[in-house]
Amino acid sequence: MRAVIVEQPGDVEALTVGEVPDPTPGRDEVLVRVAAAGVNRADLLQRQGSYDPPPGSSEIIGLECSGTVVALGEDVDDLTIGTEVCALLSGGGYAELVAVPRGQVAPVPEGVDLVDAAGLLEVASTVWSNVFGTAGLTAGETLLVHGGSSGIGTMAIQLATAFGAEVVVTVGSPEKAAFCRELGARRAVLYREEDFAEELKGSVDVLLDSIGAKYLAGNVRTLRRGGRIVVIGMQGGARGELNLAALLAKNASITATGLRYRPLEEKAAIVAEVVEHVWPLVAEGRVRPIVHDRIPLEDVQRAHRTLEESSHVGKVLLTL
Numbered sequence: 001m002r003a004v005i006v007e008q009p010g011d012v013e014a015l016t017v018g019e020v021p022d023p024t025p026g027r028d029e030v031l032v033r034v035a036a037a038g039v040n041r042a043d044l045l046q047r048q049g050s051y052d053p054p055p056g057s058s059e060i061i062g063l064e065c066s067g068t069v070v071a072l073g074e075d076v077d078d079l080t081i082g083t084e085v086c087a088l089l090s091g092g093g094y095a096e097l098v099a100v101p102r103g104q105v106a107p108v109p110e111g112v113d114l115v116d117a118a119g120l121l122e123v124a125s126t127v128w129s130n131v132f133g134t135a136g137l138t139a140g141e142t143l144l145v146h147g148g149s150s151g152i153g154t155m156a157i158q159l160a161t162a163f164g165a166e167v168v169v170t171v172g173s174p175e176k177a178a179f180c181r182e183l184g185a186r187r188a189v190l191y192r193e194e195d196f197a198e199e200l201k202g203s204v205d206v207l208l209d210s211i212g213a214k215y216l217a218g219n220v221r222t223l224r225r226g227g228r229i230v231v232i233g234m235q236g237g238a239r240g241e242l243n244l245a246a247l248l249a250k251n252a253s254i255t256a257t258g259l260r261y262r263p264l265e266e267k268a269a270i271v272a273e274v275v276e277h278v279w280p281l282v283a284e285g286r287v288r289p290i291v292h293d294r295i296p297l298e299d300v301q302r303a304h305r306t307l308e309e310s311s312h313v314g315k316v317l318l319t320l
């Protein structure tokens, strides 16, 4: 099959398209012919050699896809060949075929185009499990998301708004600020010009943080009493200094999670919850896929460049 290959980790030139052996589905797995794959920031790290797949996973980059079921493992009896699906992957999405544990396969939400569906499941699973699961956001509370126009951010704005929370975001440009407000954010702070911690101090209940060390002190400053920070990315570094007194004074908490390394049962449970709680909102049109660009697999270098430049809003998809 055709797949994206990385011979030597490095910058975008490390990405080439070549032929590799087809994957074979295990007993509990499904083989999907990929229509499109979502591009995630983590893919850039894997390309650079600093984000290895979990043991036993495909070495090929790609954490989510959509496509058609073409073969079933011996123990899978509740899916039929020919069904259109989307899938949460621990690797292997940038390829014509991918083998996926049954629990990480979801139907394409009603009314969503098969290609667009490629960019939904990873962000929905991340936002659902962290914002509503780990941090327990409730209606009326305020959620802060760093990088409101990212794949993650655009899902978080829509989902939290749909569940009755207020959303504030940080963004890098006025255009992105306007887009986030149109999507439902109450406020977008321009992080290059404004001090987000000063602007939002004491007003946030839940913070979905993809920056890490650089924002640690500022993040705590934004919290209300009982605030919860969930760290999902470390774009601003992994080692910071935390003043525990500031956390203690607010009865606040900080957690960090990574979807890719969770056990299969946890991922299956998250996907099932997403199908139950998020897909109906997608079917109603209250949460929609935000697709910045569809780029053919052969142009994978351009796709990674787009994310590196952060010139996108929402998801970049690779089409097969």
Ligand SMILES: NC(=O)c1ccc[n+]([C@@H]2O[C@H](COP(=O)([O-])OP(=O)(O)OC[C@H]3O[C@@H](n4cnc5c(N)ncnc54)[C@H](OP(=O)(O)O)[C@@H]3O)[C@@H](O)[C@H]2O)c1
Pocket: 039, 040, 041, 042, 122, 126, 146, 147, 148, 149, 150, 151, 152, 153, 170, 171, 172, 173, 176, 191, 210, 211, 231, 232, 233, 234, 235, 236, 257, 258, 259, 260, 307, 310, 311, 314
């Ligand atoms: N732990 C997990 O399970 C998990 C799962 C999925 C994603 N993630 C993480 O979530 C983050 C978003 O992923 P994605 O694929 O949606 O990435 P993406 O679309 O490439 O977005 C990256 C975002 O980071 C923002 N950003 C960069 N520097 C910033 C700063 N100093 N202050 C505020 N925002 C800043 C960018 O904002 P501008 O473009 O406006 O500059 C952009 O919106 C990544 O860090 C990713 O690793 C974690």
